[in-house]
Amino acid sequence: MTLEAEYSPDADRIMSVSLGPQHPGAGHFRIKLWLDGDYVVRSEPDAGYVHRGEEKMSEYRNYIQNVPHLERPVILDSSNILFAYALGVDELMNNKVPQRAQYLRVIMSEANRIISHMYFLAIQGLFLGHTTMITWCMGDRDFWIDLAERIGGARVTFAYIIPGGVRNDIPPSAIEKGLNTCDWFDKRMDEYEKIFFRNPMVHQRSDGIGVLSREDAIAYGATGTVARASGVSVDVRKDEPYSAYEDFEFKTPVMTQGDVYARAYVALLDMRESVKIIRQALKKLPQGPVRLKLGPQPRVPAGEVYSRTEAARGEMSYYIISDGSPRPYRLKIGVPSAKNLRVLPLLLRNVHVADIPPIYWGLNYWPVEADR
Amino acid sequence: MVVAQQQKSGAFQVLVGKIDDVLQYAIGDPMRYLANWGRLYSLWPVHLETACCSVEIGAAAGSRFDMERFGALEAFGSLRQCDLLIVMGTVTRKLAPRLKLVYDQMAEPKWVIAMGACSITGGLYFDSYNVLRGIDDIIPVDVYVPGCPPRAEAFLQGLVLLQEKIRRAPSLSGR
Numbered sequence: 001m002t003l004e005a006e007y008s009p010d011a012d013r014i015m016s017v018s019l020g021p022q023h024p025g026a027g028h029f030r031i032k033l034w035l036d037g038d039y040v041v042r043s044e045p046d047a048g049y050v051h052r053g054e055e056k057m058s059e060y061r062n063y064i065q066n067v068p069h070l071e072r073p074v075i076l077d078s079s080n081i082l083f084a085y086a087l088g089v090d091e092l093m094n095n096k097v098p099q100r101a102q103y104l105r106v107i108m109s110e111a112n113r114i115i116s117h118m119y120f121l122a123i124q125g126l127f128l129g130h131t132t133m134i135t136w137c138m139g140d141r142d143f144w145i146d147l148a149e150r151i152g153g154a155r156v157t158f159a160y161i162i163p164g165g166v167r168n169d170i171p172p173s174a175i176e177k178g179l180n181t182c183d184w185f186d187k188r189m190d191e192y193e194k195i196f197f198r199n200p201m202v203h204q205r206s207d208g209i210g211v212l213s214r215e216d217a218i219a220y221g222a223t224g225t226v227a228r229a230s231g232v233s234v235d236v237r238k239d240e241p242y243s244a245y246e247d248f249e250f251k252t253p254v255m256t257q258g259d260v261y262a263r264a265y266v267a268l269l270d271m272r273e274s275v276k277i278i279r280q281a282l283k284k285l286p287q288g289p290v291r292l293k294l295g296p297q298p299r300v301p302a303g304e305v306y307s308r309t310e311a312a313r314g315e316m317s318y319y320i321i322s323d324g325s326p327r328p329y330r331l332k333i334g335v336p337s338a339k340n341l342r343v344l345p346l347l348l349r350n351v352h353v354a355d356i357p358p359i360y361w362g363l364n365y366w367p368v369e370a371d372r
Numbered sequence: 373m374v375v376a377q378q379q380k381s382g383a384f385q386v387l388v389g390k391i392d393d394v395l396q397y398a399i400g401d402p403m404r405y406l407a408n409w410g411r412l413y414s415l416w417p418v419h420l421e422t423a424c425c426s427v428e429i430g431a432a433a434g435s436r437f438d439m440e441r442f443g444a445l446e447a448f449g450s451l452r453q454c455d456l457l458i459v460m461g462t463v464t465r466k467l468a469p470r471l472k473l474v475y476d477q478m479a480e481p482k483w484v485i486a487m488g489a490c491s492i493t494g495g496l497y498f499d500s501y502n503v504l505r506g507i508d509d510i511i512p513v514d515v516y517v518p519g520c521p522p523r524a525e526a527f528l529q530g531l532v533l534l535q536e537k538i539r540r541a542p543s544l545s546g547r
């Protein structure tokens with residue numbers, strides 16, 4: 001590498017260290033670090049430990065068989081990755097998805113956004129040395145999982161949003177439970193603000209750490225919470241409304257500091273908006289069918305489609321090429337984690353070793369998703 | 373003459389065997405029981421996430437399922453202090469040598485839980501070009517927890533099964 005050339009005057013001061021793939025942060029990922037004492041001089045992410053060949057696998061499964069394995073990369077946020085896939089296939093097949101199904105899709109994908117952000121905040125709390133946050137968030141996340149389980153039938157992998165609608169109707173009890181959960185969670189988020197976001201310890205530990213400027217966020221193509229924390233207002237739900245998102249009132253939270261604190265706080269603000277959307281959707285849920293009859297092996301007309309949704313981590317996109325057979329000819333998944341990973345070497349420079357975990361996790365990076 | 377000598381040494385061996393038995397009952401067994409009892413309630417899992425099943429480990433370690441009440445606490449220390457390797461899901465070709473390395477670095481006695489369909493047979497990814505079809509090709513497995521992902525309760529049951537196995541371990545070394 002060019003490291004020696006770059007730091008030739010005191011090359012012997014520099015120590016190269018490998019962080020991962022087994023390390024007390026998130027596993028299945030490795031960062032090569034060059035350290036000068038306690039400072040990180042340079043870093044190089046080494047991804048690919050969980051590359052499972054999703055894209056190749058989708059070429060020998062038909063459009064319905066592809067549903068379960070396509071949600072596995074983002075198991076925390078499984079509805080949103082399927083949402084983009086379903087949108088793409090629906091567009092190729094010219095499906096008129098019923099209105100009730102559109103609403104249910106929105107409800108499920110917003111519930112998943114909350115589940116994903118809660119996991120993010122829990123681990124971020126752990127990395128910032130705030131044990132209350134991990135116990136609270138992990139516990140409260142389970143109430144949302146309970147709701148999603150009542151709708152989708154599983155704890156994390158629902159396979160709920162499928163081409164042509166949703167897999168099953170929402171049970172009547174889930175509507176009331178959903179509204180109650182929303183009310184309770186609003187109060188709960190105020191408590192998070194008190195105990196975590198207004199905590200001087202958290203401020204000292206995360207203010208001004210890992211700052212990503214607005215220009216860099218745009219130049220590197222960051223998406224989702226990372227871009228919004230740096231003052232770039234990107235939100236596919238607003239920019240290019242899909243499904244039923246035009247019917248709901250919500251804002252795109254944006255912050256300007258671009259540091260670790262802002263990235264965590266944007267996640268909380270995101271959850272507030274999600275709660276609003278879920279409440280509106282549950283209140284005005286239209287009647288009607290929830291699914292089109294597609295048959296077990298639907299034929300998809302030849303064509304190409306690009307579809308995208310706003311997942312919890314950012315923009316999730318699919319590029320599907322169909323040649324008229326029951327299987328995709330080519331399926332490309334564009335995941336937000338891979339987009340945000342480009343920022344990591346930029347942020348892990350001239351920082352303390354102790355700041356590596358919050359910066360790394362602050363990008364909301366999920367290796368399984370990035371490697372596909 | 374020869375017969376008599378044989379009889380004599382036979383009797384001697386029986387005596388030695390009896391003493392051995394007595395020692396085994398009086399000292400060996402309680403020691404074995406005590407050592408394994410100590411091990412079974414202080415399992416230290418390695419934090420090696422291999423794929424998406426780690427989400428359910430997060431839930432199991434969280435406040436609702438609380439795996440700590442079974443005596444297993446997420447270890448954020450050295451591999452040398454750990455005695456339980458939970459393989460959380462898919463092991464790819466790139467990760468497999470690292471997994472073996474992690475296993476080799478742990479001190480004896482050590483146990484392995486294979487969590488999720490992927491680590492048992494390859495699961496959903498059985499026909500992928502980059503995925504190992506089951507980790508028992510590279511490391512020995514004690515308990516299999518099926519599911520994709522297994523629920524947190526299922527994982528906890530696997531943990532309890534492993535503890536039962538450790539309690540019944542036939543030797544002092546815990547294996």
Ligand code: SF4
Pocket residue numbers: 072075423424425460461462487488489490491495496519520521522
């Ligand atoms: S068993 Fe399922 S959840 Fe677990 S790693 Fe494999 S695909 Fe992921």
